[in-house]
Amino acid sequence: MNIEKYDEIRASLPGGVRLVAVSKFKPAEDIAALYQHGQRVFGENHAQEMKAKHEVLPQDIEWHFIGHLQTNKIKYIAPYVALIHSIDSFPLLKEVNKYAVKNGRIIPCLLQFHIADEETKFGFTLEECEDMLLSAEFQELKNVVIHGVMGMATFTDDQAQVRREFHHLRRIFEDLKTRYFSQNPDFKELSMGMTDDYPIAISEGSTLIRIGSAIFGPRNYSV
Numbered sequence: 001m002n003i004e005k006y007d008e009i010r011a012s013l014p015g016g017v018r019l020v021a022v023s024k025f026k027p028a029e030d031i032a033a034l035y036q037h038g039q040r041v042f043g044e045n046h047a048q049e050m051k052a053k054h055e056v057l058p059q060d061i062e063w064h065f066i067g068h069l070q071t072n073k074i075k076y077i078a079p080y081v082a083l084i085h086s087i088d089s090f091p092l093l094k095e096v097n098k099y100a101v102k103n104g105r106i107i108p109c110l111l112q113f114h115i116a117d118e119e120t121k122f123g124f125t126l127e128e129c130e131d132m133l134l135s136a137e138f139q140e141l142k143n144v145v146i147h148g149v150m151g152m153a154t155f156t157d158d159q160a161q162v163r164r165e166f167h168h169l170r171r172i173f174e175d176l177k178t179r180y181f182s183q184n185p186d187f188k189e190l191s192m193g194m195t196d197d198y199p200i201a202i203s204e205g206s207t208l209i210r211i212g213s214a215i216f217g218p219r220n221y222s223v
C-alpha cells in the first residue's frame, strides 16, 4: 500500500471532491490500515466480497458499490450499502428498491452512463434514462433516492478523448438536474475519475473519485 500517494491525493483534492478508496481484490487488513489512517469511504465491485469485508471491519465504514450489480446479489449489500454507483438499468433499480423496502432503508443510488468508446462498459443511454425518469413506475419507487450520475472513460492514452467523455457526463448531469431533479437537493454527485484519469475528471467537475491501484498497488486478479 502507498500511504504517501494516498496523502498526496487527499491533499490535492479541491473542496467538495471526495475520495472513494477502491479496495476490490485487496485483503481486509489493507482496508483496516487505511481506516486507521483516516479513510472512511471504500468501494468494492463484488457483492459477496463486500459483505465479507463489511462483517469484519469497523461499522462506521461507508461502503460504496461500484461494479456491475446482478439482481441476485443485491441481498448481500442492501442492509448497509451507503451508495450504489452503478445502477445501469430500470429493472436493477426496481430490484434495489424492493430490497431497500425489505431492509427498512432508503438506498442512495447513482445512474451509470455509458460514455466510453468501448462495448464492454455498462450504463444507460440518455434516452433509456429519460424513459425511466418519465415513467409512473419510477415515481413510485420510494426506497431509492438518486444522488447523481457515474461513468467510466475509455481506457486510452488520448487525454483529449478522456476529457471529452467526462465533459459529456458533466453535461448529462447538468441536464438531468435541470429537467428532472431541480427540486431534489440530493442530486449532486458526479462520480468520475480513477487512478489514471482523476485529475482530468476533477477539472471537469467530479465530486467523487474512485481510486484503487494508486493507493493499494496493482491488483492480482488471479488470487
Ligand SMILES: *Cc1c(COP(=O)(O)O)cnc(C)c1O
Pocket: 022, 024, 045, 066, 067, 152, 193, 194, 195, 196, 210, 211, 212, 213, 214
Ligand atoms: C476498479 C475500479 C476503479 C478503480 O480503478 P483504479 O484504476 O485502480 O483506480 C474505479 N471505478 C470502478 C468502477 C472500478 O471497477
